[in-house]
């Protein structure tokens with residue numbers, strides 16, 4: 112059992128490994144199905160507001176102010192941006208009715224987010240009735256990163272989004288690319304057909320039937336923005352982590368998990384892709400015995416090409432050994 116399930120980061124952590132061995136897979140399942148873990152639960156709703164809400168939103172605002180390319184809407188995606196905003200407002204209002212409200216009178220909508228002290232009265236589709244463009248407006252009120260995919264000529268294109276917490280990729284570089292091009296750098300997927308199958312699935316996705324999947328990697332330090340743009344800041348940590356002692360190692364190295372939702376928007380027909388990032392340092396992860404054992408096994412067995420692509424090859428064996436040695440009752 113964990114030392115304290117009162118720890119909110121442990122309680123809501125979406126531990127991603129269902130087995131002692133990890134390989135890429137399409138791993139899609141219906142959304143809104145709660146998953147019970149030894150520390151708590153996750154996944155009951157599409158959007159998740161946790162104790163990091165205000166901190167992460169402040170961080171997103173600072174990143175966007177410094178680098179506006181993190182939020183881009185190609186002109187043909189303006190309708191999808193409105194569709195996204197209303198869809199996410201409805202999700203928030205249903206999930207957090209005590210603090211968030213959306214009501215409608217005729218063509219006027221009233222929005223209230225009491226957690227942030229925000230109100231807006233808007234007319235759907237009229238940018239002038241909102242304090243900012245709709246995708247940015249809603250991105251400033253959810254912890255999730257957002258990508259919108261347009262479907263045309265039998266393919267999907269990442270044509271809009273607000274992404275401030277990318278794990279080793281660049282939204283500004285990828286915007287406008289097809290789904291298959293975006294996944295070009297991922298190893299093994301051509302042989303294993305994971306991405307081609309996912310593409311076929313997404314093209315058939317229906318409104319009001321959201322799906323989800325998880326993905327994972329590791330990050331040094333509690334750093335959400337490990338985008339390509341800032342590689343010069345975080346890339347060197349992969350070398351310096353070799354020289355810290357075990358206590359600092361377990362405090363700094365985090366298992367980073369993305370809960371990704373896939374939703375067909377009802378009005379525009381675009382695909383809404385939400386990426387919510389959770390991070391847990393190894394020292395906390397090890398307090399949940401089943402997670403400690405399983406993560407140790409997965410990391411020890413992980414093939415080099417996958418570890419290399421994830422950027423964890425220099426320290427994943429040490430992470431596996433640290434986890435294996437730090438069970439309950441270990442010295």
Ligand code: HEM
Pocket residue numbers: 135136137138139258260269279280281285290293294296297305306309310324326327328384420421
């Ligand atoms: C069912 C749907 C999907 C599947 C099965 C899938 C699968 C994967 C896999 C296996 C990876 C490698 C991850 C790693 O090693 O850490 C990856 C990376 C990535 N995925 Fe997806 N993905 C899906 C949906 C999407 C969507 C909708 C987008 C939106 C544009 C997206 C954007 C990316 C990006 C940007 C990367 C990083 C690529 C890079 O290194 O430049 N994925 N995906």
